[in-house]
Amino acid sequence: MKPVNSEDSSMIKITENISISETELEFEFTRSGGPGGQKVNKTSSAVMLRFDINGSPSLSETVKKRLKKIGGSGVTTQGILIIHARRYRSQTMNRNDAVQRLIKLLIKAAQKQVKRKSTKPTHASKERRLQEKRERSLLKKKRGFKASENDLN
DSSP, X not given: OEEOOGGGOOEEEOSSSOEEEGGGEEEEEEOOOSSOGGGGGTOOOEEEEEEXXXXXXXXXXXXXXXXXXXXXXXXXXXXXXXXXXXXXXXXXXXXXXXXXXXXXXXXXXXXXXXXXXXXXXXXHHHHHHHHHHHHHHHHXXXXXXXXXXXXXX
């Protein structure tokens, strides 16, 4: 694994209140499959970004909790978020792609979810439902078997 150099330790702005240091990100470069011809087996263009959610001083506990939930199977049991980027043939483009995907996840985790207010059905909607039930009931009654006097004996 290749951690980011200390000279690259610029801050990545996520929201107004949240910024993370590039030193919190760990990058590992591996060979990527897919197109590339003879060059594909020589260059390590795929990027694996690791971000320690639990060890991040930049995030609040609520954001950490939401990020773990949003990250799903990309989060290990130790609380490390792993993002694989191999979309492009260039290492720098894959690195930027991984960082952008992390930023999107962090923005989503930073937003508070608005709780849904439960509402009751209106009087008119109740009446429409009951009227439809009456009409359906009549339709089914019309289909029914009509007993004659011979059937009753």
